[in-house]
Amino acid sequence: MISIRHLKKEYPNATPLRDVNAEIEKGEVISVIGxxxxxKSTLLRCLNRIETPTAGQxxxxxxxxTAASASELARVRRKMGMVFQSFxxxxxxxxxxxxxxxxxxxxxxxxxxxxxxxxxxLDMVGLKDKALNYPDELSGGQRQRVAIARALAMRLExxxxx
Numbered sequence: 001m002i003s004i005r006h007l008k009k010e011y012p013n014a015t016p017l018r019d020v021n022a023e024i025e026k027g028e029v030i031s032v033i034g035x036x037x038x039x040k041s042t043l044l045r046c047l048n049r050i051e052t053p054t055a056g057q058x059x060x061x062x063x064x065x066t067a068a069s070a071s072e073l074a075r076v077r078r079k080m081g082m083v084f085q086s087f088x089x090x091x092x093x094x095x096x097x098x099x100x101x102x103x104x105x106x107x108x109x110x111x112x113x114x115x116x117x118x119x120x121x122l123d124m125v126g127l128k129d130k131a132l133n134y135p136d137e138l139s140g141g142q143r144q145r146v147a148i149a150r151a152l153a154m155r156l157e158x159x160x161x162x
Contacts, residue, residue, distance in 0.1 A: 001026045001158065002047065007056035009042050016042045020056070026157075041085070044160045048080050049073055060158070078106070080158040081151035087143045089135040089150075095122065096131040099150045107154065114153070121149035 007020040016039030024030055032040050045051040047058060049065050058065045060076050068076065089098050099118035103109040109117070122128045125145040127138075135143050151159055 001028075001061055003057070003059040004047075005057040005059070007043075007046060007058065008054045009039070009046055009051060010054040017046070017053070041162050044082065044162050047160060048077060048082055050082075078154075079156060080160065081154050081156040082160040082162065083144070083147045083151050085162045087135070087147040089143055089146060091135050094132050094134060095127065095138065095146045098135070098146055099153050102150065103153050117153060118149070121152050122146070124152075125149050 002022070002024040004020055004022040004024075007017055008015070009017040016037070020039075020043065022030075032043060034040055042051060046053045047060070047065075049058075049068075053066055056066065061079065063072055063076050065073060065076055089095075090101070093101070096115065096118045099121055100111070100114040103114040103117060104111055119128055119131060122131050125148055127142060127145050127149070130138060130142060130146075135146070138146065148161075
């Protein structure tokens with residue numbers, strides 16, 4: 001599903017990734033652990049091409065995302081979701097609206113279909129009763145679960161958690 005070959009990411013004052021190699025098969029759950037500043041977030045950001053690697057290859061489901069055209073990259077990104085450390089929820093939208101947005105805008109679901117699915121996913125993460133709350137009314141853990149529900153709403157094949 002994901003093949004990482006000799007991945008390198010260099011910044012002017014640091015090189016957090018040097019010769020990273022991995023093969024991740026469909027259905028596998030992988031954890032990358034280490035102290036702060038060792039490149040874990042950089043690796044995830046390179047996998048979905050938020051960051052451009054300095055060298056190496058990342059192949060996702062047969063597509064080399066390090067050399068992909070914009071349309072190929074967009075196709076791969078539709079399969080891949082990321083839950084950010086800061087959650088990146090829209091503060092002016094209710095929890096349920098945060099979960100509904102992408103399925104309506106990107107998957108073409110009706111607002112009712114997206115609402116029903118959002119409530120199901122919020123229930124799955126234990127937050128159905130918080131569906132009508134804004135992110136600033138939720139704890140950090142609750143915001144993280146809304147972000148997970150939002151990612152799951154996209155029916156993704158690959159989930160990245162920072």
